[in-house]
Amino acid sequence: MSATSETLENIIHKEYKPGFVTDLESDTFPPGLNEDVIRAISGKKNEPEFMLQWRLDAYRHWLTMTEPTWAYVNYESVNYQSISYYSAPKVKEGPKNLNEVDPKLLETYKKLGIPLYEQERLAGVAVDAVFDSVSVATTFKDKLASAGVIFCSMSEAIKEHPELVRQYLGTVVPTSDNFFAALNSAVFSDGSFVYIPKGVRCPMELSTYFRINAANTGQFERTLIIAEEGSHVSYLEGCTAPMRDENQLHAAVVELVALDHAEIKYSTVQNWYPGDEEGRGGIYNFVTKRGDCRGRQSKISWTQVETGSAITWKYPSCILRGEESVGEFYSVAVTNHCQQADTGTKMIHIGKNTRSTIISKGISAGRAQNTYRGQVKILKSAENARNYTQCDSLLIGDRCGAHTFPYIEVKQPSAQLEHEATTSKISEDQLFFCQQRGLSAEDAVSMIVNGFCKQVFKELPMEFAVEAQALLGISLEGSVG
Amino acid sequence: MLSIKNLQARVEDKAILKGISLEVKPGEVHAIMGPNGSGKSTLSHVLAGRSGYEVTGGSVTYQGKDLLDMKPEERAREGVFLAFQYPVEIPGVSNIYLLKAALNAIRKHRGDSEVDAMDFLPMVKARIKSLNLDEQFLYRGVNEGFSGGEKKRNEILQMAILEPSLCILDETDSGLDIDALKIVADGVNALRSPDRSFIMVTHYQRLLDYIKPDVVHVLAQGRIVKSGGPELAHELEEKGYGWIDQGATA
Numbered sequence: 001m002s003a004t005s006e007t008l009e010n011i012i013h014k015e016y017k018p019g020f021v022t023d024l025e026s027d028t029f030p031p032g033l034n035e036d037v038i039r040a041i042s043g044k045k046n047e048p049e050f051m052l053q054w055r056l057d058a059y060r061h062w063l064t065m066t067e068p069t070w071a072y073v074n075y076e077s078v079n080y081q082s083i084s085y086y087s088a089p090k091v092k093e094g095p096k097n098l099n100e101v102d103p104k105l106l107e108t109y110k111k112l113g114i115p116l117y118e119q120e121r122l123a124g125v126a127v128d129a130v131f132d133s134v135s136v137a138t139t140f141k142d143k144l145a146s147a148g149v150i151f152c153s154m155s156e157a158i159k160e161h162p163e164l165v166r167q168y169l170g171t172v173v174p175t176s177d178n179f180f181a182a183l184n185s186a187v188f189s190d191g192s193f194v195y196i197p198k199g200v201r202c203p204m205e206l207s208t209y210f211r212i213n214a215a216n217t218g219q220f221e222r223t224l225i226i227a228e229e230g231s232h233v234s235y236l237e238g239c240t241a242p243m244r245d246e247n248q249l250h251a252a253v254v255e256l257v258a259l260d261h262a263e264i265k266y267s268t269v270q271n272w273y274p275g276d277e278e279g280r281g282g283i284y285n286f287v288t289k290r291g292d293c294r295g296r297q298s299k300i301s302w303t304q305v306e307t308g309s310a311i312t313w314k315y316p317s318c319i320l321r322g323e324e325s326v327g328e329f330y331s332v333a334v335t336n337h338c339q340q341a342d343t344g345t346k347m348i349h350i351g352k353n354t355r356s357t358i359i360s361k362g363i364s365a366g367r368a369q370n371t372y373r374g375q376v377k378i379l380k381s382a383e384n385a386r387n388y389t390q391c392d393s394l395l396i397g398d399r400c401g402a403h404t405f406p407y408i409e410v411k412q413p414s415a416q417l418e419h420e421a422t423t424s425k426i427s428e429d430q431l432f433f434c435q436q437r438g439l440s441a442e443d444a445v446s447m448i449v450n451g452f453c454k455q456v457f458k459e460l461p462m463e464f465a466v467e468a469q470a471l472l473g474i475s476l477e478g479s480v481g
Numbered sequence: 482m483l484s485i486k487n488l489q490a491r492v493e494d495k496a497i498l499k500g501i502s503l504e505v506k507p508g509e510v511h512a513i514m515g516p517n518g519s520g521k522s523t524l525s526h527v528l529a530g531r532s533g534y535e536v537t538g539g540s541v542t543y544q545g546k547d548l549l550d551m552k553p554e555e556r557a558r559e560g561v562f563l564a565f566q567y568p569v570e571i572p573g574v575s576n577i578y579l580l581k582a583a584l585n586a587i588r589k590h591r592g593d594s595e596v597d598a599m600d601f602l603p604m605v606k607a608r609i610k611s612l613n614l615d616e617q618f619l620y621r622g623v624n625e626g627f628s629g630g631e632k633k634r635n636e637i638l639q640m641a642i643l644e645p646s647l648c649i650l651d652e653t654d655s656g657l658d659i660d661a662l663k664i665v666a667d668g669v670n671a672l673r674s675p676d677r678s679f680i681m682v683t684h685y686q687r688l689l690d691y692i693k694p695d696v697v698h699v700l701a702q703g704r705i706v707k708s709g710g711p712e713l714a715h716e717l718e719e720k721g722y723g724w725i726d727q728g729a730t731a
Binding site: 428430432433434436438439440441443450452454455 | 532562569586
């Protein structure tokens with residue numbers, strides 16, 4: 001092994017910092033799934049009857065479905081009867097404000113670098129934190145309310161705003177959409193709900209932090225964001241989990257609806273526990289995310305930085321229904337050790353003059369496999385639709401893999417599509433050049449990787465861009481943007 | 482400044498340097514000339530600490546320290562600078578970012594405080610002007626899509642900012658037209674000082690018309706076969722390397 005690959009090996013052996021467990025009393029269902037469990041979840045949450053029916057329909061449909069196997073990932077199939085479908089930190093009643101939240105829980109968030117209090121005071125970021133299955137605290141509620149923005153947990157939305165939930169839930173990702181979405185619809189326990197009224201520009205970044213704590217539980221959150229005519233919102237989500245030997249399932253659904261001239265920017269920094277170097281443990285991240293550009297000139301932009309999870313199966317997509325609507329997908333997916341990621345996007349062009357941009361950066365190290373899978377579909381109705389796709393892969397070391405599966409389907413002759421793809425390695429020349437200028441090998445790799453990801457990082461809101469760089473083991477300031 | 486004694490090195494099983502000895506005093510400019518395959522570039526790379534070369538004998542003392550014992554980045558921080566024959570591209574990393582990161586790595590090593598962007602920018606701007614470069618140059622990716630001349634000027638810019646004690650120029654003249662060569666040479670000449678030394682590795686004499694060396698060495702088959710003043714370079718230009726090669730084999 002040459003000196004360079006040895007250095008690279010050292011660099012990619014980084015420990016997982018958020019891997020601690022919080023010792024909390026929790027209310028956890030025994031493992032297993034049947035209609036009674038679904039009734040119990042719905043009951044715990046005092047849901048209206050329509051929600052229970054919706055869940056049961058989803059469950060009955062799920063029973064007829066099989067787990068998808070087309071992704072380029074390899075794992076032992078999940079035993080859905082061995083998972084607990086509900087776990088919540090024990091509280092007598094739902095917390096009314098942060099002072100009522102278990103201090104241990106707040107301590108956990110602090111350790112993860114999300115001090116709720118401080119964020120409330122300083123950063124102007126409103127945070128909803130989902131711990132295991134339930135949402136524990138939503139900050140900044142009053143300020144948002146005065147702007148007419150609703151930002152609360154999904155459970156609360158079901159109780160307080162059932163008409164909105166009923167109108168929109170499942171309209172972007174139907175309960176029968178796919179195996180994991182159907183399962184999520186049946187058992188989801190919480191998540192975030194955002195409603196931005198007509199013409200309102202949300203006065204701050206909204207943020208959700210997801211944390212899986214309890215063992216043997218699945219996390220199934222459901223997020224719904226509705227942007228009314230002419231409104232604008234930027235939403236961030238972050239995710240971590242403790243280190244455990246067994247695999248844990250995370251099957252979330254995110255639905256976005258943008259009406260006329262509305263804009264939704266959705267950013268994710270995903271750092272679920274990736275498993276150890278031998279591939280033991282780690283989160284199975286099977287997520288369905290889809291945005292519907294329902295209105296004219298609406299815009300939905302997905303930005304994701306995926307560094308965690310043992311297996312990632314995730315394709316944040318845009319349905320470009322409204323005329324002149326715009327869809328964007330910016331992605332950095334990092335896989336190391338035995339991680340496997342099959343991720344990408346779908347851009348479905350339905351309306352005239354719709355445009356989409358896909359920028360995907362895959363980084364593979366160790367023995368990891370990194371796959372980009374993207375679909376661009378231009379329907380007959382989508383006159384003058386345009387798409388630009390760029391997918392680049394960077395390999396670190398010689399035992400990893402990068403794969404690209406682009407699917408293009410065009411039914412409208414006036415459409416214009418461009419597709420560019422590259423695969424490169426960090427070369428010994430680059431590394432030596434940086435070292436000769438005084439940088440350590442570790443800083444050099446960080447710098448090169450960061451440069452490779454620049455197009456995506458510059459799409460992230462400031463705070464997240466910093467977190468994303470840190471996640472890649474980068475201690476650079478100011479190089480992004 | 483630099484004392485090389487009987488340096489021997491090989492790449493895989495092939496011996497390239499077969500006993501090189503060289504003394505470079507502060508402020509001196511040494512030119513190392515020689516035919517292709519004589520070991521010129523290997524010498525530059527061994528001095529800079531590139532992996533893939535195995536030193537099999539001899540010693541290199543730089544400012545009283547064992548140079549061969551240091552990692553490449555330590556050599557750089559101690560003031561050894563290599564201007565590359567083929568500077569690499571680093572897409573997405575802006576030139577100014579690399580410059581600042583490199584300068585701060587070196588300053589930190591020396592125990593100086595790191596410079597911030599406010600102080601750094603005026604410093605760089607003065608330098609790029611003298612190299613006839615546009616300010617936009619700073620914000621482009623490192624060597625990304627640069628012309629050959631721009632890449633070489635960029636090396637000189639880095640040298641000017643990092644203020645090394647020992648500058649090794651590896652075939653800096655290759656691929657340059659006469660105008661670009663003049664700019665590069667002016668840049669180097671501006672950096673000459675009583676406490677900074679240069680080793681210029683070159684195949685051709687023409688670079689030495691613009692950067693006057695104190696000593697010229699001729700390298701052939703891994704050994705220095707002749708040393709002399711600037712006139713030696715002219716002799717080589719006239720006679721070619723043929724007579725040297727014969728001498729070395731004999």
